[in-house]
Amino acid sequence: MRRATLLALICLLVLATWPLASAAPPVPAADARHRLEAQARMWAMAEGPHATELWYRLRRLGLSAEDLLPLHGAAPGRSAQAALDEIMGVGELSAGDDAVVHGPSSSNVARAFRSLAAAGEMDGIELVILTSRDDDLRGDIYRLLRRRKFRATTGPDEGIDTRSLSCYPGCIFVPGEEVDAISVSGWVDVLRHEARHVEQLRHNPEMAWDFVQNGRRTIYAGFCEACADDGLYTTPLYYARERMARLREVVGTENESLVQRACRGDRAAYETLRALFDRLVDEGGGFDVLFQPAY
Numbered sequence: 321m322r323r324a325t326l327l328a329l330i331c332l333l334v335l336a337t338w339p340l341a342s343a344a345p346p347v348p349a350a351d352a353r354h355r356l357e358a359q360a361r362m363w364a365m366a367e368g369p370h371a372t373e374l375w376y377r378l379r380r381l382g383l384s385a386e387d388l389l390p391l392h393g394a395a396p397g398r399s400a401q402a403a404l405d406e407i408m409g410v411g412e413l414s415a416g417d418d419a420v421v422h423g424p425s426s427s428n429v430a431r432a433f434r435s436l437a438a439a440g441e442m443d444g445i446e447l448v449i450l451t452s453r454d455d456d457l458r459g460d461i462y463r464l465l466r467r468r469k470f471r472a473t474t475g476p477d478e479g480i481d482t483r484s485l486s487c488y489p490g491c492i493f494v495p496g497e498e499v500d501a502i503s504v505s506g507w508v509d510v511l512r513h514e515a516r517h518v519e520q521l522r523h524n525p526e527m528a529w530d531f532v533q534n535g536r537r538t539i540y541a542g543f544c545e546a547c548a549d550d551g552l553y554t555t556p557l558y559y560a561r562e563r564m565a566r567l568r569e570v571v572g573t574e575n576e577s578l579v580q581r582a583c584r585g586d587r588a589a590y591e592t593l594r595a596l597f598d599r600l601v602d603e604g605g606g607f608d609v610l611f612q613p614a615y
């Protein structure tokens with residue numbers, strides 16, 4: 321009896337302490353960040369002086385391991401030097417000082433914008449940081465972005481006519497709350513997505529009306545969003561990977577220039593592509609089924 325009680329007590333003790341013994345101690349955020357930094361530095365140093373020099377240039381420009389490691393993670397076989405070159409390839413972050421940024425200029429989005437501007441990717445485009453104090457059209461855009469939980473818009477891609485603003489057609493709006501929500505390299509992709517909308521607007525001044533009709537996103541909007549996110553994949557909302565792969569599978573590489581023209585917002589090319597797809601497709605639904613907006 322006594323032995324049985326002792327055994328039961330031991331079992332109880334083991335069961336009570338089991339979760340404590342098996343759970344790993346939580347890693348403080350600062351430690352995790354420090355470890356990432358050290359890992360990235362070692363990774364760069366292992367590849368010699370050139371990579372190390374690039375690494376220290378990145379540090380001086382205020383980039384951290386969090387900006388660097390996703391590149392390594394995306395292609396583990398790539399050398400540190402290639403990944404570092406890719407980051408530096410978007411342009412010197414200290415350059416692009418003449419880029420037009422309306423709002424604080426030290427945020428991640430502003431740094432990403434200036435680096436793209438220095439590389440010539442933001443010609444004629446202005447970055448507008450919005451706050452809750454904005455009124456009129458800017459205030460409307462701010463509230464819409466906050467309500468829809470979107471980080472950025474050019475206006476017409478949300479059905480908003482921006483012709484009255486001085487930045488038209490090259491406006492990219494970002495709410496102040498979001499400027500540091502993602503890393504500099506994350507913002508580079510989002511800004512490239514928005515710059516494609518600016519190009520679509522330049523080819524189609526009716527874009528705001530073509531994107532939203534009777535309060536609903538159109539098929540044209542679903543198509544243009546997939547194009548804007550093609551290869552960037554900033555959000556799963558637009559199914560860019562699946563939709564663009566299906567489109568190219570059906571129309572073939574011989575029609576790639578037509579796809580590119582339609583993606584730049586050209587309405588006539590869009591209608592031609594849509595008719596061509598519907599003529600060629602034999603199963604799985606037509607163009608309008610493929611690009612039905614789901615957001």
Ligand SMILES: [Zn+2]
Binds near residue numbers: 477545548
């Ligand atoms: Zn978009």
